[in-house]
Amino acid sequence: MEKIKLPHNHDDNAEKLLESMPKEDDIQTVAGLMKQLGDPSRLRIFWILCHVEECVIDIAAMTGMSSPAVSHHLRILKSGDLITSRRDGKEMYYRLADTPIARRLHHALEDVMEVSCPSDR
Numbered sequence: 001m002e003k004i005k006l007p008h009n010h011d012d013n014a015e016k017l018l019e020s021m022p023k024e025d026d027i028q029t030v031a032g033l034m035k036q037l038g039d040p041s042r043l044r045i046f047w048i049l050c051h052v053e054e055c056v057i058d059i060a061a062m063t064g065m066s067s068p069a070v071s072h073h074l075r076i077l078k079s080g081d082l083i084t085s086r087r088d089g090k091e092m093y094y095r096l097a098d099t100p101i102a103r104r105l106h107h108a109l110e111d112v113m114e115v116s117c118p119s120d121r
Helices: 013-020 024-037 040-051 056-063 067-079 100-116
Strands: 083-088 091-096
Touching: 024 040, 024 067, 024 100, 040 056, 040 067, 040 091, 040 100, 056 067, 056 091, 067 083, 091 100
Parallel strands: none
Antiparallel strands: 083 091
16 A cells, blocks of 8 residues: 555554555445445334344335335345345245344444433333
């Protein structure tokens, strides 16, 4: 990595930080995941699917959304490998993907919700 000359290099901390900065491709991947979860409806659907496997009709009822709107959001979440689906007869069921990224995002979401919306336990 090319060394960056900082206009105000107060100490070596900035240079050390830049050496450990994630690669541009990794930043783009994380930004894409954040964009997928940046929509409140998708975030609610993702949260539901972190806790239970469910069909489109029930997700629509839980969120107060139409089935087509839920299907749209599910396609986006599935394209990012955050959720997975399985067919049982005519019904399609969705749940959290069994991947390290999906699990980490689930735990991060729970942590953020606890900080910003603490329960009355």
